[in-house]
Amino acid sequence: MSASSPAAPASPVRALLARINLQQYVVYVGFLAIFLFFAVVLRDSGFLTQRNLVNIVLQTAPATIMAIGLVFVLSAGDIDLSFGSTVAVSALCAAMAMAAMPAAAFPVGILAGLGAGLLVGAINGVLIAWLRLPSFLVTLATMGLVAGIGRSLTQLRSIPVTDPLFTGIFGSGSLFGVPSLVIWTVVAVAIGHVIYRQTRFGAHVLATGDNARAAQVTGIKVSRIRLWVFMISGGLAGLAGLLYAGRLQAAKYTLGETDLMTVIAAVIVGGTLLNGGKGSVIGALVGSLLMGMLNNGLILMGLSVSDQMIVRGLIILVAVAVSLREKTR
Amino acid sequence: MKTTTMLAALLASTLIASPAWAQTIGPNGETATPSSEVVLTDADIAALQGKGYKAALLWHTSSDFINAVAAGANDEFARAGVDVVVTTDAGFDAAKQRSDIETALAASPNVILSLPLDPVTSAEAFRGAIDAGAELVFLSNLPAGYVHGTDYAAIVTDDLFQMGKQAADVLAASIGGEGTVGWIFHDADYYVTNQRDNAFKATIEADYPGIEIVAEQGISDPARAEELANAMLLQNPDLDGIYVTWAEPADGVLAALRSAGNTTTKIVTLDLSEPVALDMVKGGNVVGLVADEAYELGRAMAAAGLKGLLGEEVPAFVVAPALTVTADNVAEGWQQSLHRDAPASVLSAK
DSSP states (O other), rough: OOOOOTTTTTTTHHHHHHHHHHGGGGHHHHHHHHHHHHHHHHHTTTTTSSSHHHHHHHHHHHHHHHHHHHHHHHTTTTTOOOOOHHHHHHHHOOOOOOHHHHGHHHHHHHHHHHHHHHHHHHHIIIIISOOOOHHHHHHHHHHHHHHHHHHHHHTTOOEEOOHHHHHHHIOOOOTEEEEEEHHHHHOOOOOOOHHHHHHHHHHEEEEHHHHHHHHHHHTHHHHHHHHHHHHHHHHHHHHHHHHHHHHHHEEEETTTHHHHHHHHHHHHHOOOOOSSSOOHHHHHHHHHHHHHHHHHHHHHHOOOOHHHHHHHHHHHHHHHHHHHHHHHO | HHHHHHHHHHHTTTTOOOTTTEEOOTTTTTOOEGGGGOOOOOHHHHHHHHHHHHHHEEEEEEEEHHHHHHHHHHHHHHTTTOOOEEEOOOOOOOHHHHHHHHHTTTTTOSSSEEEOHHHHHHHTTTHHHHHHOOOOEEESSSOOTTOOOTTBSEEEEEEEEEHHHHOOOOOHHHHHOOEEEEEEEEEOOOOOHHHHHHHHHHHHHHTTTTEEEEEEEEEEEEEHHHHHHHHHHHHOOOOOOOEEESHHHOOOOHHHHHHHOOOOEEEEEOOOOHHHHHHHHSSEEEEEEEOHHHHHHHHHHOOOOOOOOTOOOOOOEEEEEEEEEEGHHHHHHHHHHHHOOOOOOHHHHH
């Protein structure tokens, strides 16, 4: 038999590569590559210090929490543009509630913050799932609406958060030496991952995003699933707001404003499809850490602000291009 | 809007001017020290060089103004052999500013120059920098509860009162100290613009009895300046002069005057901007621009931080002078304020 038999594998390496689903690993490979790059280039600039690495996790904690919510929304075939503004309103509601009732600051702060987030999520969900309005337009509208409410709540003023229990649990505290923001990140990612991968609800979310009509036919209550994913996104935006308020010991209408694009990029780079049916909570975590690490490393490289933006944009472009190309094959 | 005016939203509770509008004073009533008195001596430079000191510039945003401030700071640090290892832009985001501070601390800067985004959110954010032993110099704004000497080296800011006063002086001179003027002020709770606008008005009322402010018009959206100016001119067609709160709305006022064929009403405004400067050098309606010395602000910030690093006494509240720019000194004025050449269009039209 000739050596040109079509059945013969081209090479063992290619065969191995063919077996591995590369798309799942793009974000991890990218993360590792960029980490190694900074570790070498910035070895004398403090990048590898434990404090700096912990800082990256702390700084990305709110974005990671938001990203988990977005994974659910995108996986269900929808999009949420309003979570950034929801963060600010949640933080402000929590801060105002705590200022109004200092005796019960901790519980009322949590209730007000999460309640505000869940309310925005519920409004989005009802409009999208039951009134069948497109999620892009609904959340574009609520993004502006909620941002406006955030601005008017306190006439643009910042509200201090002084309750030590609140700032400890949501900000600067730690348990057995582990900072609370790290704990929040780990817990939220773990719960999000389990719900996404191991529960019927998670499967239904993916089925809805893959093909809503088919999902409906198989008995999945698509409208309810869509309502829930927006509630999850809103609730997690509320939690992110609490984390910001705890970390800054203050709430301001600008919180979360700049997170929208970072979080969307983190989630997409992390392997979640924009048009639904596929995603990864762990990938979103790594994507979020990747974004935080990029910010951190580029700053420590001493680049000018304009150069930081250009390099960050190019790297995200490459990462998204690679991950999306892999997925569409 | 230029950054200096944008900053205003952030400043409201930190700096106050005396009721008599006599001068710019500090957040806790400190008297202002001119920035020209905060200078590194040769001995200071010698003591700083070769020590491997590092600096970080943690700005709140990016802009022409901040570029000029940073240029002043960078040059002064370079003179002292201090490396600027980190430059950041928080994009007006308090959370980003906190992250920027933490990130910068990994590079162990000895001096940090920054504009705290607002007193409340920045109070906790800068604590880490104080704990790390960095000398902090703030531009215009002070985190709540911070104490001079222990928490920060100095605040450096514009002489806002002088900016408004000098605008009044240049307009008054152009109309011979007599006549009627319109006052277009920034209708918002913005510290910087409020201070400058009120200083103009107070100076006209106190120093120029022959001049009467006959029309007052607040403006919040610079894009509406032309229509507001049209309305003002309709009711007061014989205005001798108009004060406009900053250069961007002055473009609109200028457009209104041009479309009315009005070549006699004089305009004075604040901050350097190419369109209004071009009108000024061509002998149009604009008679003067009053600017801050952004480059000098940066230089003084760096010098204050380095003096603090050397353990020297640093004044708590440092003020950089205001600068009146007219057609006669436009080239020098641009250099003095922003430390770069005036736009070619302005220079060639002279």
